Amino acid sequence: MTPESPQRDTPGPGPAVLMADVARRAGVSTATVSRALRDMPGVSAPTRARIKALADELSYVVSPEASGLASGTTGRIAVVVPKIDLWFFATMLAGIEGVLRDADMDVLIYHVDGAEERRWFFERLPARRKADAVIVIALPVPEQEAERLDLIGVQVVIAGGELRDYPHVRVDDVDVGRRAAGHLVGLGHRDIAMIRTQDGEGSVWAADRARSQGYCEALGEAGIPRRPELMVTVDWGIHGGARAMERLLSLEHPPTAVFAYSDEVAMGALLTLRRAGVGVPGEISVIGVDDHPVSELYDLTTVRQPVELQGATAGRLAIDLLRDGEASPDRVTLPTELVVRGTTGPPRAS
Amino acid sequence: MTPESPQRDTPGPGPAVLMADVARRAGVSTATVSRALRDMPGVSAPTRARIKALADELSYVVSPEASGLASGTTGRIAVVVPKIDLWFFATMLAGIEGVLRDADMDVLIYHVDGAEERRWFFERLPARRKADAVIVIALPVPEQEAERLDLIGVQVVIAGGELRDYPHVRVDDVDVGRRAAGHLVGLGHRDIAMIRTQDGEGSVWAADRARSQGYCEALGEAGIPRRPELMVTVDWGIHGGARAMERLLSLEHPPTAVFAYSDEVAMGALLTLRRAGVGVPGEISVIGVDDHPVSELYDLTTVRQPVELQGATAGRLAIDLLRDGEASPDRVTLPTELVVRGTTGPPRAS
């Protein structure tokens, strides 16, 4: 009779199967199992195959804790994301998650929404020691708080913007603004408004500032005098856009064209225009930024930016940085594209 | 003078400070430091205070890997989320993240979008051994795949739906459907359509099935004969809603009211109606589900469901389950609420 041995062939609740179990059944040491499973040299092909098959059969998975302790690595990447319920950030996150998953990295998220949470995050740095790298999706951070990121002790990558000297992936928002306003100028508009945005706490984000600058530059190059009252600032989102448009319509000389910070803002503006019975683009043209999934449906002219790709690129950057130490360009600017649809046209012949 | 070139390998103040460092400086053993920092008994108040202050000063943080290895716990909770770029899921995630962060738990996300990724996820179970619990945000899973969740070896909680016998947090979607359709019936409508949805791959999700059932029940109770052609199924989202409405309008006897699976679908329907010049609610009433942030702006009547709260509740449930083993009710149904706004009204007197 063979000595009674625990028959936990069928994995299930109960003590997890350890590397030692695999090693024993394979008749090798745990060292060899470890090397075999991670495709490290020093294991013959047959042995490696046998071990892998066995591990598979026992549905063995390494303990990330133990592995991490021993190797000094976590296999995780932290992602700091503000306003996760906004399309832009969620999509960016999806892009990041995709490449990280393909690289067998886990994704830890830190939702940092608002100034208070931001302060808390940078004060406590809860991500410390928990990941091999940190990806921060663009959010406004005072220099003083940003400095604390160095304490985190791992690579930091910025997605969708820039921060200090950290490697980043973004689009050229000044160019975006110039392009959008330029399109309107090219159509013959001279009274061009811009709807700027701020978050719920009144902070203007860097992307907004850049797009505004582009807008100003485009008007300047066209020799169009600035009309400050055509620049309105509202809270993000559809609501803000709607309110902004109301303000613009109430002007003595309303604009003939509007450049909205984002497509969502533009949709809000469109809503107000429709309610007010103002023809688009007959009386007023509208252009946004993003190419939000529903923009096509609204026939909205926009400057498309590759959001998911920005996330994916940032993820890849983080991984490369981790592996090669110093690889690939570490300041990436992705291209944008003007998508002309039905909400922009020449100004009404006056 | 130190001609030594600047080391770029100093991303932080040298090697991380360990518990042993804290212990030495405090003149105690690491055991005491460990207990002190985690507020465990066996440490005098003065000692504890001294240790905490010191740890703070050295900005010490425990190694999650080491701590995890020793304690057999990870301090992490995995969240499985489909379609993270949709408002519903992102908001649910935000709710979960909030309570978990407050409980000092980290959140690992697994974006499982589509059948292929789903199969892959349940086949490999990449979350295994990586978290103390898993929260699955409702997605359709074949029984055969769902069974594999047991292999994960930790608590599983379902948010926004049900799955097998796992504890869950959700709303009563049958009731939601009954309520929405009931509202329309109450207004006097008899030709009530429903726009159902499927995901990009043609699967109808459980919530949709439930709401449809509620719809049928409401009509049945009112003695309204079913007109199968009034039940159309389209892909999620605004686009789907728009297309569905087009189909309904092309019917020989179009409905006088439409119950859309969600607010986003309803918005698509509204868009089509506006384009077609159909008065709302004059000629056709529209009701959705969710109370999406922009629904108010569209003056959309809807059945509100507490999305973020569902997430938060699921998170809390997971934590309680972890701590007390078996606490609190583990099958929670949150209330919904009919929000009557401007897109529903009595049918046109015929």
Added chain:
DNA sequence: GCGCACAGCGCAAACGCTTGCGCGCCCAGC
């Protein structure tokens, strides 16, 4: 005045891996 209980703390054994090093063994080259 003698124990006894208990508070406060240290010792050291896990926890489950990774990895530097060393030891056979087989084969090729002289």
Added chain:
DNA sequence: GCTGGGCGCGCAAGCGTTTGCGCTGTGCGC
């Protein structure tokens, strides 16, 4: 036939915490 060099693998020392247990010293009851 000897030797040198790999290759394939095992040994064992960590990796930084947690935690059961044991030790000391104080205060209290009798």
